[in-house]
Amino acid sequence: MNFDGPVWIQAKQVSKYFEDNIMASYTIREADQIEHKIVYNYPLTAFEELATNAILHKEYDTPEYVGIYIYKDRSSFVNHNRPLPPVTIEALNKDRSFDRRQYLNKELKDMFFSLNLIESYGSGIRRAKDALFENGSPELKFYPDNEEDNYTNEVIGINKEFLNEFNSSSYEKTTTKTTTKTTIKQEEIIKIIAENPHISANEMAEKLNLTVDGVRYHLNKMRKAGLIRYEGSTKLGQWVIMKLNSK
Template identity: 95%
Template sequence: MQLLDIKRMAHNILENQNIESSFIEYKKSANFKDKILKTACAFANNYMNNEIGLLFVGIEEVDDKETGEKAIPKRPIEGIKEAKLEGIENELKSLLANIHPKINYHIITDQIDDEYYIVVAVESDSNGPFQTSERAEKDKDIRLKAGRYIRVGRDSRLPNPTEEFELLKKFANFSFSSNLNDTATIDDLSYEYMKEYLLQTGAKKDIREMSKLDMAKSMGLVSESEYGGYRAKNFAVLMFADTPNKFIPNAHVEIIREIDGTDKMESKKFDGPVWIQAKQVSKYFEDNIMASYTIREADKIEHKIVYNYPLTAFEELATNAILHKEYDTPEYVGIYIYKDRISFVNHNRPLPPVTIEALNRDRTFDRRQYLNKELKDMFFSLNLIESYGSGIRRAKDALLENGSPELKFYPDNEEDNYTNAVMGVNKEFLKEFNGSNDEKTTMKTTTKTTMKQEEIIKIIAENPHISAKEMAEKLNLTVDGVRYHLNKMRKAGLIRYEGSTKLGQWVIMK
């Protein structure tokens, strides 16, 4: 940034009395050497991926008792005497020399409230990670433990092991999705999936008719190996291998579902290309999990449909989990379906500046970082995501519109390396589905079916004598899967079976 722009930004921060944040820190004087040093180091490491870090000297932080805001700049400012400015600037330069490698910073002097203040503006740099020296730890005027400091929220601190690992990867410019796979070659990519992707994304006909090798080169999927032949990149394996799991362990989704009336869980695995996984997982939810009831009140023409879980929210959260998975971590994306909630689990945290706290607090993430940039662009081209950083907003909006509980994210600590999104069932739906007969519900006509159950009803209407095996063939389900739906439908009073096992028939209840 230009110095004039930095100066203007700093002045506006004080004018607006912005609170301390991941890129703003206030210090009353330069005597807080340990705190200034670790904050400057943390700003340089830029764990939260900010454009710049601003450390104000001569500005006291206070709490606003009326609004409850903490760490805002006191006005009028304490300031620094003009005669001391040069000496303090030299002190700061000497202090910052205790950070290695050398950080990229500017020292700027300005005025507000007729008083001088100093801003240490630390810009991002790719030469890190940066750490404070042992010399500063031994210096009796500093005594700051040597280490690589990071800034999270308003706190400048040493990272935990997970954060330090992420910091090292950041400065190593490591991108698993961009790297060549250890074993996969161009032969392991599906030409048909590549052509289908180009068709769905509106590629021109001449590109869709290229040879497999030319197509792969034009899409950046492969690189020539020094040992001969063409090796596939990891994102290409994830997008176009028939079974990515063969080359990237646990590159799949598992839906683990609670079986009604038992303490058992059943599992279904989705292990094709990740964009196909996203579509299949959503289709499974729509066919087997999503259900609704219609409220028709006696004195009203309009009716209202309430879902157990809105489809939009499920699609956004499932796609989000697949897109933001750290694929060099050998853990699958798990979607756990219980009677009262659905839990989406990734065994990695979001990349800063997005945090678990922010996911619970905010609706949009304009500066979201992506572990898998190529997957992000391809998912966008396939309309699996609408715009960058907006999936959480759409999920939260869909839940709100459906009257569902707020979306919750875990863990609530800084150590555990996973992200868990929990979507609660609509409480009114759960009450209706469990057969509530209070005064309010007796005024309603309630229909409760899943998409797959609607198909079963149509099949039975056409052939009441049809067997579960024949239904399974028509529905592309297992026989056990069909029996699962039939049992639920019988319990809900939607159908019944009359007669003997071989000669009986299904009856649709009105």
């Protein structure tokens, strides 16, 4: 997938593509309890911070592109240059904040800050590491592990619990706990339906920034999965969120 246009537009496109097409979650709901736990394959904050970091620290005098690669068990962000001193690959693996970090593209850094694409200077790696920790994901890794190769590779592993659940043939974990796999958009649809059971697909599309066909695609998948159902006539009916009952 290639992204075109001004670099700040590309940064937003990358984030939206990830959120709509790659990021997924499953929800664990305890029987007879409102509280639930959501486990993501990759937390959005970590992906956004690392993608933005790769864009900000690219050496734009070279024709090489920023590469983001999604595999079954990991995501990889590649820049064809190393970080500017005093930051090193070893420090990126060991430390959390980089207050003295130098930028190849200071104008780009200032523009991203003014557009709220970054929150503060030198803190993106810390936020990515924190998001991975809170999601129970593997630690963030930086490569190469030598001083010769001129590239920077950031690797985040998929959440192991998510991967095991995704590969499982059964959704039920125990007799008192049920899991349902949902995407982020489907979680948003459930929230919208809970607020307004009579909402139409057109209204959902506006709230979710999706096409009507895109909303209907998600609704059909959710109905087939037993997450929701529609009761009544087309004009006067309403959506019903199905209760997840334990056996």
